[in-house]
Amino acid sequence: MATTLNIGLFGFGCVGQGLWDVLHRTKGLQTEITRICVKDRNKLRPLGAGMFTFEQNDILEDPKVDVVVELIDDADAAFTIVKSALLNGKAVVTANKKMVASNFAELLELQQATGRPVLYEASSCGSIPIIRNLEEYYDNDMLDGVQGIVNGTTNYILTKLTETTASYDDVLREAQQLGFAESDPTLDVEGYDAAFKTLIMGAHAFGTVLRPGDVIRRGITAVSSFDAVTAKAHGHTIKLLSQSRIRDGHLTSYVLPAFVPYQDPLATVRNEYNAVLLHGAFSDAQFFVGKGAGGHPTASAVLSDLAALRYAYKYEYKKIEQGTAPSLTTRVPVRAYVRSHSADVVSSVPFSDVEVEYKSGANHYVIGTTLLESLYRSEAFADKRTFIATL
Numbered sequence: 001m002a003t004t005l006n007i008g009l010f011g012f013g014c015v016g017q018g019l020w021d022v023l024h025r026t027k028g029l030q031t032e033i034t035r036i037c038v039k040d041r042n043k044l045r046p047l048g049a050g051m052f053t054f055e056q057n058d059i060l061e062d063p064k065v066d067v068v069v070e071l072i073d074d075a076d077a078a079f080t081i082v083k084s085a086l087l088n089g090k091a092v093v094t095a096n097k098k099m100v101a102s103n104f105a106e107l108l109e110l111q112q113a114t115g116r117p118v119l120y121e122a123s124s125c126g127s128i129p130i131i132r133n134l135e136e137y138y139d140n141d142m143l144d145g146v147q148g149i150v151n152g153t154t155n156y157i158l159t160k161l162t163e164t165t166a167s168y169d170d171v172l173r174e175a176q177q178l179g180f181a182e183s184d185p186t187l188d189v190e191g192y193d194a195a196f197k198t199l200i201m202g203a204h205a206f207g208t209v210l211r212p213g214d215v216i217r218r219g220i221t222a223v224s225s226f227d228a229v230t231a232k233a234h235g236h237t238i239k240l241l242s243q244s245r246i247r248d249g250h251l252t253s254y255v256l257p258a259f260v261p262y263q264d265p266l267a268t269v270r271n272e273y274n275a276v277l278l279h280g281a282f283s284d285a286q287f288f289v290g291k292g293a294g295g296h297p298t299a300s301a302v303l304s305d306l307a308a309l310r311y312a313y314k315y316e317y318k319k320i321e322q323g324t325a326p327s328l329t330t331r332v333p334v335r336a337y338v339r340s341h342s343a344d345v346v347s348s349v350p351f352s353d354v355e356v357e358y359k360s361g362a363n364h365y366v367i368g369t370t371l372l373e374s375l376y377r378s379e380a381f382a383d384k385r386t387f388i389a390t391l
């Protein structure tokens with residue numbers, strides 16, 4: 001690679017502009033953004049028009065470009081760009097979790113076929129250095145659990161909901177006004193974004209390559225002040241947790257709201273912050289916390305990937321290559337809180353053990369133990385107004 005790392009940048013929104021800033025304030029790393037490809041021809045730009053192009057091939061076919069940094073908000077277009085960049089001999093750095101998670105197996109094949117790396121530290125938990133740690137540091141350790149608060153929008157909403165008397169709708173509106181939630185927040189509040197990150201982290205932690213639909217997922221849209229008060233009464237707060245665990249040689253991966261005891265480190269992670277709690281057979285528990293989103297924090301992870309390219313770093317996917325990755329199972333017991341307006345909906349969950357049963361006019365709930373698979377297949381899981389949390 002030449003002395004200066006020549007970057008072709010796709011996208012100049014929140015993260016793209018953050019990266020521009022970060023690179024111009026980082027002295028050690030010799031980089032140059034040669035061109036920026038964006039979409040909207042009518043948008044006002046903070047840089048001269050000469051920096052921008054609307055033609056992807058101006059970057060993809062430019063022999064001077066060493067690395068394509070993909071920071072656009074369209075996963076399908078992003079995959080086309082990344083594929084073409086690799087086939088044109090360029091390294092790729094991306095922050096796009098949906099693109100990486102939706103095309104994980106294809107990205108592995110493309111990296112093998114072209115010999116060019118795709119790095120995506122920024123795709124999972126923004127500034128927290130988790131992917132390279134899972135890939136390298138824990139290579140020889142027996143990790144058996146990766147838990148995390150991996151979505152800042154939902155953590156912001158749940159923090160406000162559990163610490164104030166505001167309703168879900170009020171808090172969502174406030175999060176949108178502050179820029180923590182998109183105008184269409186579906187990917188965040190329904191848990192899709194967290195499921196993409198769960199898939200990516202799981203592949204690097206355990207070597208199991210899943211498809212997004214394999215990760216059981218439910219979001220926070222049904223949460224109410226009643227749930228917040230109930231959680232508090234039991235000494236818990238509510239978090240949307242990404243959970244991947246190894247039990248009896250099998251992997252269980254899901255994204256579900258959870259009642260988290262106040263003394264758990266994850267309960268202390270508030271507002272838009274993210275955290276990952278790793279558990280290893282020998283290392284025991286280790287806790288990472290940091291900003292999971294925002295222009296500069298996310299760009300810091302992109303910067304770290306660019307620095308890694310300097311020493312020809314690529315993910316070796318050793319845990320995948322070994323061919324001994326645990327297979328997925330949903331036949332594991334979970335303790336769950338299921339609250340609904342309808343007692344019938346609650347009783348659609350086949351609890352093997354009921355610890356608490358509560359019935360009032362508007363709210364019915366059970367806390368008990370069931371199989372994850374049975375919970376997933378229940379009428380309660382399919383009902384959008386029912387709130388489900390693991391304990």
Ligand SMILES: NC(=O)c1ccc[n+]([C@@H]2O[C@H](COP(=O)([O-])OP(=O)(O)OC[C@H]3O[C@@H](n4cnc5c(N)ncnc54)[C@H](OP(=O)(O)O)[C@@H]3O)[C@@H](O)[C@H]2O)c1
Pocket residue numbers: 010011012013014015016037038039040041043071072073074077095096097098122123126292293294295298
């Ligand atoms: N924002 C965060 O905190 C954060 C954190 C972690 C990861 N990420 C990921 O980082 C990526 C970028 O997010 P963002 O928040 O920076 O998005 P954003 O602010 O919405 O900006 C998106 C940019 O992509 C450009 N774009 C969209 N489609 C394009 C196409 N087909 N060709 C060229 N350019 C295209 C847009 O062009 P125009 O300017 O012309 O509209 C815009 O500059 C996403 O994958 C996101 O999931 C974001």
